[in-house]
Every structure is written in structure tokens, then in C-alpha cells.
Amino acid sequence: MKILFSLSLGLLIIWAMYRNTDVRELWRIIKSANIGVIASSLIFGLIGNYIRGLRWELFVNSLGYHPPRASLVYSTLGNYAVNFVLPRAGDIWRCGVVSRYDKIPFAKTLETFLVDKMLDIIAGLIIIFVSIVLYIDFFASYLHDNAELTDSLTGFFSSVWMYVGLAVLLVAILLMCTVFRKTTFVEKIYKFFGTLKYDMMLISKMKEKKRIIIYTILVWFCFYLYFYICFFAFDFTKDLGPLAGLIVFAMTNIGISVPVQGGIGPWHFVVISSLLILGVTEKEALAFAGAVFIIQSVWQILYGLFGVLAMPYVKRENSSNLNQEIK
Template identity: 40%
Template structure:
């Protein structure tokens, strides 16, 4: 690895980490750290949080099974076990390089099962789009059934609303988008004889084949059931932790769902483990539910730290056992 690529990789790690760390510092800098530490020491039922970890692992296992189902639709023999283990390893990679875990898992399956990377990447897009649709639907339903909460949230955090609005109201955003679309059209229309353009076309065709995996699925109900299980488990992964603290245990299912949705939105920001954005969204939400700010901060610190460490450890274990999975393990359903 040359100096330039080393520097580029280092920046990919450091910049998101610095951003998350800075946001974390801004969130906690004016809080009573001693009061937060007292909650962490004496006010947490850690056995309850330990129980919640099982739901996180189960959700990621089913994510791996769902991805394997998409790969099945490509008629490509592969190891279902490896697909699950690769998905678990994704989260460990993402803790170092945000969003690179998805690329890594496609690369792993390509290496061992000899399936074209671009086709796998197409299935990965469907995998992620499915999750965006689920979070979007939940957010949409909660938004219109809890307008007062979202109104209060935007009033307390006007800078978030302003930033979001600026993306859609800025003329430059649309100008740049049109320029990119025009440039791509021109290249593929008038430069199709260039070998690089032909390779790009072939790559996009393979990606599209992977994307079409959702239509080629022979058992679509199973895909939907697995998606439902994944998100029920993710919710339980978060909600069970409410019972580890006296100040959240009585908030109830509905408020738990709102807090879970806000935390899920935060995870979309490309920062290692959602460090910073996750804390901000969860603390801000709990405060609106009349939880003291120091208590909310302690909740976020404990839950995020333990669950992130758990995800990382499971991912690291998965990476270590990947070479031990036999290549002839072709478990198909």
C-alpha cells in the first residue's frame, strides 16, 4: 500500500471519527458528568442490557439469511452460513470504516463463492433499500400520529430542520444533479466505444441483475417475513434496555417506538457506530418524554457503548471464523 492510499484510508477513518467525537463532546460538555457517572454505577440493571444483546445478534443473523435469499434468486450456488457470517463481520468493519463493511461483505462472498461482485452489490442495494423503506414507513406513520412530538423536536432543534430544508431549497443542489445526469448521459451515448465505458456498462448490467433479485425471488413472502423479524428484533434490541433504568421503564411501548425510530434515523449518518448522532437523537427524544437530561445522557452512553462493543465483538469473531467455513457448504432452501 503506497503513501497516497494509506493517507486516503486514514482520512476515511479519522474524519468521521472526529466528527462523531466532536458532536459527542458538544452534547456532553455542559452536563453533570458526576451525576451521569452515578447513574452508570448504581442505576443500571446490566443483566437486562445483556439480555437485549440477544435480539441484536438475532436481527443480524436474519439479515444474513435474507441476503442469502436474494443471492439464491441469482441462481448462484453459495454458502448460506458464509453469507450470515459475512453480514455479522460487516458491522465490525463499519466500526473502522463507515459504510465500507457492505463492500467488504460482497468482496468476501465473491472471493469464496466466485459470484461476481457487481451482482452481489446489486443484491446489497435491495437489502439496504428494504431497510430504508421500513424506517421510512415507520417514520411516516409516527409523524402523522405524533405531530406534537415532531413539532416540539423541531422547535428544540431548529438547526436540524434548517439544514434539512436547505438541501431541498438550494438551487445549486439541483444544478449539480442536472450536470451529473447530463454528463453520464453524454458519456454513455457518445463515448460507448471506449473500453472503460464498455466496462462500466457491463458493470452496471451486473448490478442491475443483482437489483432484479427482488423480482426474481421465488419466495417473496419469506423475504417479507424475514424483514419483519429483523426489524422486530432491532426494536426489541433497543426497547428492552428501557427496563434497565428506572426513568425509562414506565415510558411504554409507544414512546419506545418513537425513540427507536429516531435512533434508526441517526444511524444513517456515516459515522462509526453512529457515535454522536445516535446519542443526540436518543437524548433529545427522551428529554421530550420528560426524562432528566443527565439521565437521558447516561442511558445513551451505557446502551450505545455496550451494544456497539457487542456488535463489534460478534463481527470480529465472524471475521476470524470466515476462513474455517468449508467451501462446499452449499446450504440451500
């Protein structure tokens, strides 16, 4: 039901945007694009995720585990193929498959993944903030032209149900800390957070902090090129400039955060609405979003499937992993 609901939501958004579009005109615009330019951008998507795997390796190593680098890279690539089946399931799959094949406790792979993910969230927020500072007029126009988004946010924070939910959550936490403190379930939670605190201290003391920062910058620079190079494939976007590319790229990070398979629907919405504000016509914006999303999604699925299928064949030294666990 979750798969069907999220996929249906994404497809509904796409239908709403494309329902009145002349398909033949859309195809004409797409055929006029330089597909070779879009194809050249694909390498940066792969490089970005490869570096993301290298960064995760630093966190895993900091806890005393040293799985093969290929295992961490392949699982990172496979993450995105699995996400196309079930939103965010790839994140859990990535931790689980490394735990299974490399004999690392799942809690350890999950902890390091969460730290790795937090870095990407912070980097994404920084990109959005920088974009707002550099081009405040764009975001003012975006909110003005998409008033329903502002109304939705206002309605969410003014809803009585949000505050009821927060009150229930606080009461539940209070009961867990007092009345149910000695139950097995709550003790396991305390034990998990105790272990998490200890592991976070180990990660905070790691010596490769500069490499982590460099890897994070490289990851997001690659993803930016992955998207921006596609501007040069179309006559109506090639002259918009790198700043415009940064702004639309920042908006895609908002769209991809919606829990829908591969960002289907929300990604299209933010790209199309952003290009409209930048002066691109509606048909051209629809063609750009449709062509780029399909090509890049197929690419992610292909290298993701390679990562999934390659995981069992990574050369591993079981004795080394066993020694790490004993240590």
C-alpha cells in the first residue's frame, strides 16, 4: 500500500502538469535537444555516488570495521535502484546488505549511515541558503507564483492536530523515562542510545575530518554538474548561466526530499516551476524536466542494479572481519 500510494501520488502530480500538453510538440522539443550533452553529464552522477561511498568508508573505519571498499561503494550505488522500488528503502537496504555480507552489526552500519546522511542534509541546506542569498528575487517570485505551497505550510503549522501529535509524543517519552523505564523494550532503547553516544564520540575523534569535508564538497559539486550540464542540451536553457543552474539545482533537493520513488512528480514540479520563473516557456520546461528525469533515472537504475548484483561477488577476508569483531 505504501509503494502504491507514494507512486500514485507522484504519477498524479505528473498527470496534472502534463495533461494539457501536446505530446507531439513535446516530442519535437525533446528531439531537438543534444542528447549527447545529457549523456556526458551522467558520469558526474556516478562519480558523485562513488565519492559518497568513499566518505561512508571513513565513518565505518572509525568504528574499527574495515570491509572491502568495493562493498561500501556497490551498496551506495544499489541504494538508489532500491529507492525506485520503495521510497527510502534503499537507505535501510544499504546498511543491511553491508551488515550481512561483511559481518558488521547492523546498528553500526546504520549509525554511520545516519552521520553520512546528516552531512548531505547540511550541505543541501547550505546550497539552498546560498541560492536564496544570491538570488532572493527568484525565491520571492517562486513563493508568489506558487501561493498554494505557502498556504500549505501555514495550514500545517496552524493545525491543531500538529500540536496534539507533539503533546502525545512528549507524554509517550515522559512515560518511557518514568513508568516504563525498567521494561525490556525501553532498556533496549536506552542501550542503543548509549552505544550510539559512544560511537559518535569515536567518529568525532577520527583524524580524517578534512577528507570528509573535501569528499562532501566533491559529492555536491559532481551532483551540481550532473544537473547543470543538461542546460547546455537545450537552446532555451543553455544561456541561463551557472547561477540559474544552482538555483534550480537547489530546488531539486527540496523536490527529491519528498518520499516518492525517485522523486517522481515533486522533482518535475520544482524544476518546471523554477524554469518558468526564469523565463522558459511551459512547453519547454515540461520537455526539459521529462527528458532529463527519464535519462538520469534509467542511468541510476542501471548502475544501481550493477551495485546490487555485484555485492555477493566482492572479495572478502572473513578472518579479518572476525578479528575486528574480537578486537
